[in-house]
Amino acid sequence: MLFALGLLCGLLIMGAILGWRILSLEKEKANLPAAYEALSEKAFAKTQEQFGALVDPVTKTLANLDEKVKELEKVRAEAYGALRQQIEGMVMDQRKLQAETAGLAQALRSPATRGQWGELQLMRCLEMAGLQENVHYKKQVSSANDEGGRNRPDIVIFMPGNKQIVIDAKAPMDAYLDLLQENLSAADQKMILERHARAVRETIKSLGQKSYWAQLESPEFVIMFMPGESYFSAALQADASLIEYGVEQKVIPASPTTLISLCKAVSFGWQQDKMAQNSREIAENANALYKAVVTLTGHFEGMGKSLGKAVEQYNSFIGSLERTFLPKARRFKELGVAGGEKEIDMLPQLENNAGTPAAAELTQQEQKKIA
Structure with a gap:
């Protein structure tokens, strides 16, 4: 009986303790969300602070990079605008050049205009070489030929020792001007070059038959001046034997560069002759x-x-x-x-x-x- 009573008392005491513990746990359970929330906010704030310390330099770098990108974009836009204006100007200049080239080509198809242009280029070359008219050369010197006619070369250059060099300006360009046409095929270009080479060959032959050296104190050759660098080189593309043929006909084709070099040599000869005369x-x-x-x-x-x-x-x-x-x-x-x-x-x-x-x-x- 006493044992049962003691057991009951023990159970009651244990139940009271368990109840109190349960109430304590339930109270702690009720306070747990608030504590967890406070802890989470504190941890989040700390983490956010640490993350901000890490990210802040990157943010500043990105901000600077963004400013640089904006500046580069501004510069690019300005440069693009200027480049666009330049390209538009180049296109306009190209169109203008094409129109002027077409007009020049049309004008040069006239033999009279072509002859005047060739003589003008010839005079410019003589001037650049330092030769003076009526001192170192004369224009349109007339002389009798073997057939009873008169020869009149464009230029007769005087050399020391009473010698002379004869220059005739020739511009066989009809075929060459056809090369300026657009949309020419390779076959068309080849055919036009061959026609241009034949015209140059005929001009060399005709000039050689005048035999200027027979009437003047000149070496046995005549200078055939062609007023453009590309005219004779274009003919050589189709006929590489033109130089040899010119030597056979006693005709030396000369571009502006070649003629200026020759006239520079003549000018130097006059300078040496003047120095020798002064020395005497x-x-x-x-x-x-x-x-x-x-x-x-x-x-x-x-x-x-x-x-x-x-x-x-x-x-x-x-x-x-x-x-x-x-x-x-x-x-x-x-x-x-x-x-x-x-x-x-x-x-x-x-x-x-x-x-x-x-x-x-x-x-x-x-x-x-x-x-």
């Missing part, structure tokens, strides 16, 4: 001056000899006067016949230093050489 004139003047100096020193030498003789005669006269005449004149005063306060002084004799100059022998020797 200097030598002649020096020889004449030397002869004049020799003659002048001869006159001085004769003058010195004459002065020496005059001094000798003067001293002889003074000596004779002192020996024969003046002693008697002084005696009159001693005898009281003649009076006067002033005595008759002794007349001085002159030293005879006049003689032949030290360089007289050299002068005489040089005079003998010149004679």
